[in-house]
Amino acid sequence: MNENNCRASYYADSANDCVDYAALSGEQQADICVIGAGYTGLSAALHLAKKGYAVTLLESETVGWGASGRNGGQVCPGHNMSHAELSKKVGRAAADALWHSSLESVQLVKDLIAEYQIDCDLKQGVMHVAAKPAHVADIRDSVSYKQKVLAYDKIDFVSDAEVQAMLGTERYYGGEYWQDAVHLHPLNYALGLAKAATAAGVKIHEHSRVTQYQAGKHAAVHTQDGVVKAKYILLACNGYLDKLEPRIAGKIMPINNFIIATEPLSDELCRRINRDDIAVADSRFVINYFKLSGDNRLLWGGGENYRRHFPKDIPNFVRPYMLQFYPELSDVKIDYGWGGTLAITLNRMPHFDRLEENLFVAQGYSGHGVALATLGGKLMAEAISGSVETFDLFSRVPSPSFPGGTLLRWPGLVAGMLYYSMRDRFF
Numbered sequence: 001m002n003e004n005n006c007r008a009s010y011y012a013d014s015a016n017d018c019v020d021y022a023a024l025s026g027e028q029q030a031d032i033c034v035i036g037a038g039y040t041g042l043s044a045a046l047h048l049a050k051k052g053y054a055v056t057l058l059e060s061e062t063v064g065w066g067a068s069g070r071n072g073g074q075v076c077p078g079h080n081m082s083h084a085e086l087s088k089k090v091g092r093a094a095a096d097a098l099w100h101s102s103l104e105s106v107q108l109v110k111d112l113i114a115e116y117q118i119d120c121d122l123k124q125g126v127m128h129v130a131a132k133p134a135h136v137a138d139i140r141d142s143v144s145y146k147q148k149v150l151a152y153d154k155i156d157f158v159s160d161a162e163v164q165a166m167l168g169t170e171r172y173y174g175g176e177y178w179q180d181a182v183h184l185h186p187l188n189y190a191l192g193l194a195k196a197a198t199a200a201g202v203k204i205h206e207h208s209r210v211t212q213y214q215a216g217k218h219a220a221v222h223t224q225d226g227v228v229k230a231k232y233i234l235l236a237c238n239g240y241l242d243k244l245e246p247r248i249a250g251k252i253m254p255i256n257n258f259i260i261a262t263e264p265l266s267d268e269l270c271r272r273i274n275r276d277d278i279a280v281a282d283s284r285f286v287i288n289y290f291k292l293s294g295d296n297r298l299l300w301g302g303g304e305n306y307r308r309h310f311p312k313d314i315p316n317f318v319r320p321y322m323l324q325f326y327p328e329l330s331d332v333k334i335d336y337g338w339g340g341t342l343a344i345t346l347n348r349m350p351h352f353d354r355l356e357e358n359l360f361v362a363q364g365y366s367g368h369g370v371a372l373a374t375l376g377g378k379l380m381a382e383a384i385s386g387s388v389e390t391f392d393l394f395s396r397v398p399s400p401s402f403p404g405g406t407l408l409r410w411p412g413l414v415a416g417m418l419y420y421s422m423r424d425r426f427f
């Protein structure tokens, strides 16, 4: 078991019935072997099984053990690269199509939750707010761009005064409110996808770390105690890929991000700090994000590190970020603190690739993966069944490797990240 365990998380403690899936043992045949049971792998497996393929899904720990069971639960359209910048890189038509895919990814999450009746505290509304007055102009411009250039009418600019009334603090300023975005309990969403996939015929094996594989004519995926012989292999390991596939490791950088959960708060306090029960993310480079849980806890995400290890005392690492905006919560008890590893790419667009004829990968959602990883899995399933258009739309976005490859990417990235987090403090 990896030492960066999430069993201490609020999500793990409030998980719906967890099913134990037996480890792989001996030889199995499948049409497709998927590696990694986060949203990418679960969505791929589910969509493939619905198309009639025989699918085996291998997970080194447990379903949703990675970022999918630990995240902020915000499901918002858009990409981390602006539409204007994307248009310069891939052309206006492709940038428009990528924007529409992001809208579809949010709808896909909602549709799956409805179709499989996944009980995951689904709630409406996400707002991005300025952490400094100087950030408001950019947010106003971004809203206006989406309304005018993209003809998107499900977004509103929210004034300083209204943000402050909604969030009960004068430390946040103007924001953009995404009417159609949602937030949810991430682990229960992953567990619901696993249940749906199993019902559709997918064979899930937990505690089955893939140690090596070969694609090509005699594709085979090996764990310590078994082997899956398959026609296709899908890589869905994201920030936990490690050394499994050196050809793509340099395309992503694993980053650790942390969340705390307070004790349950009174209804009155909840309404004061989050009047409309929405999810919020701010404009800092190392963003703060928060929402209320189903049982009135404040879940606050803040702070990250770029090492293999998590801080020893996560509650005390994250708490100061919360108190900066809500000093009145200084007496509130922190019941949980946990972390997770996500993968970012150099240009913050997801990295989708076909490494060999029968080997696909989708990774690097750069903090935007609840919706995009669900879509990534579906697009790999479509690519295998013959509709490659949307998978290729993403795979054609240039995905540069981090300078220095897997060995030397750390020093450059860490210096860059530290520079920007210093800017958070001063500008």
Ligand SMILES: Cc1cc2nc3c(=O)[nH]c(=O)nc-3n(C[C@H](O)[C@H](O)[C@H](O)COP(=O)(O)OP(=O)(O)OC[C@H]3O[C@@H](n4cnc5c(N)ncnc54)[C@H](O)[C@@H]3O)c2cc1C
Pocket: 035, 036, 037, 038, 039, 040, 041, 058, 059, 060, 061, 062, 063, 064, 065, 066, 067, 068, 069, 070, 071, 072, 073, 074, 075, 076, 208, 209, 210, 211, 236, 237, 238, 239, 240, 241, 244, 256, 257, 258, 259, 301, 339, 340, 341, 342, 343, 362, 363, 365, 366, 367, 368, 369, 370, 371, 372, 373
């Ligand atoms: C703290 C935090 C907050 C976040 N907040 C948000 C948010 O609010 N909104 C949002 O959209 N995104 C958010 N993200 C990002 C989002 O969680 C991820 O983009 C998404 O979960 C990626 O899903 P995935 O399936 O690709 O990867 P993961 O969920 O990480 O799954 C990969 C799986 O592969 C398994 N694996 C790895 N190697 C092997 C192997 N050799 N053999 C077998 N299995 C293996 C791992 O154990 C893991 O379970 C956040 C991430 C973190 C960490």
